Amino acid sequence: MRMLALVLTLLLGLPVLGNEPARLDLGGSALVATGRGWGGPPPLELRLSLTAPVPFGAFLVGDPARLVVDLEGADLGAARPEDLFGANLVPAIRWGRHEGRWSRIVVELPGPYRIDSAGQWPGAQSSDLRVRLRPVAAADFAPRSSAALRGLPDPVPLDPPAPDGPLTVMLDPGHGGFDPGALAEGESEANLVLVFALELQAALRDRGVDARMTRQDDSFVALDQRMTAARQARADLFISLHADALPEGQAAGATIYVWNPAADRRAAEQLALHHGRRDLVAGADLTGQDDALAGVLMDMARTDTQPRSELFARWLTSRMALSGLDMHPRPVQPGTYVVLKSPDIPSVLLELGFISDHDDRANLLNPAWRERMVRAVADAAAGWARDEAARTGRLRQ
Ligand SMILES: [Zn+2]
Known part of the structure; x- marks a missing residue:
């Protein structure tokens, strides 16, 4: 409920939320199948049209499988659930007043689902509220879970803040352990990026940067743990390092991926207009049970983080170009890698090159090339940190 309380305070500040309750517009609302079921129940989307945005929560419960959507300050009026367009797709829909100002919508589901x-x-x-549901195997049904937050960081005890301390960079050599990544000519991606990361860590430390690693050796680290490590360290910057196999038809050379926010950018910016951004995620319980609320918070935070990730990507390309390092013709690209999803830590994924490409592989194995690349990345981090300090008025040592 901590998250719920947080968002309540946020939304009460919205001018659009007066004393008038938001009303459900049944005509603009629907339950729709968004794909085929392939022998099972289809993916579903619940669309609710309200006259104003409201604090809400969405979660699943079992026995039988149900979707529960709680709405604060919403008037469902005299609308009857059976009149909702698409109500016939599911065994039953019920709604009514829950407690206090809360209303509750319960959708009985035709099988096990997760909240996408x-x-x-x-x-x-x-205001449109949408909950997307994807059918899953019975074994994968996780009622009252954080399915909507899969791959996002756990809440962790944070190191104490050090506003004037050194720049903290979390280096994330990809893969490791039973996951060697891409393989070519007897070399593994996991090993090549670890070697590079260790050299980069040493170079950054020489410059007074607090450089840490998500893995120090050939061990397996889950993706969410990599993000959690960055969060725990209060990292200023997260750099994931890879050297994957060259995708069909793609040019070789270093490539930088930043999170692609296209889909949720507009909604997030609209909400962020009304709020400070960085303080939104401070202390937020990201694995609370109010998945949908957490999702909204994430998007809002990312509107602040995204340009800072993109700025670092530009620093990287400019330093690599100055050093004459081989780059992809379009060196900065949007990506949807899980490790780029931290809401409040600028993050990039750097493909140092492609292990399956002869020249790139030779570069990765060449200590002199690595030294040039290490210097380019370290210079970029330093330049970026200066820009950040100028922007925030925050001085670093
Ligand atoms: Zn990789």
Whole structure:
């Protein structure tokens, strides 16, 4: 409920939320199948059209499988659930007042599902709330879970803040352990990026940067643990290092991926207009049970983080170009890698080159090339940190 309380305070500040309750517009609402079921129940999307945005939560419960959506300050009026377009797709829908100002919608599901995403898109005249459900095997059904947050960081005890301390960079050599990554000519990606990361760590430490690693050796680290490590260290910057096999038809050379925010950018910016951004995630319980709320918070935080990730990507390309390092013709690209999803830590994924490409592989194995690349990345981190300090008025040593 901590998260719920947090968002409540946020949304109460919205001018659009007066004393008037948000009303459900049944005509603009629907339950729709968004794909085929392939012999089982289909993916579903619950679309609720409200006259104003409201704090809400969405979660699943079992026995039988049900989707529960709680809405604060929403008036469901005299609308009857059986009149909702698409109500016939599921065994039953019920709704009514829950407690206090809360209303509850319960959708009995035709099988086990998970919440793929949940979000709210406030517009001028109405606010659309959408919950996307994907059917899963019975064994994968996780009622009252954080399915919508899969791959996102756990709440962890944070190191104490050090506002004037050194720049903290979390280096993330990809793969490791039973996951060697891409393989070519007897070399493994996991090993090549670890060698590079250790050299980069040493170079950064020489410059007074607090450089840490998500793995120090050939061990397996889950993706969410990599993000959690960055969060725990209060990292200023997260750099994931890879050297994957060259995708069909793609040019070789270093490539930088930053998170692709296209889908949720508009909604997030709209909400962020009304709030400070960095303080939103401070202390937020990201694995609370109010998955949908957490999702909205993430998007809002990312509107602040995204340009800082992109700025670091530009620093990287400019330093690599100055050093004459081989780059992909379009060196900065949008990506949807899980490790780029930290809401409040600028993050990039750097493909140092492609292990399957002869020249790139030779570069990765060449200590002189690595030294040039290490210097380019370390210079970029330093330049980026200066820009950040100028932006925030925060001085570093
Ligand atoms: Zn990789």
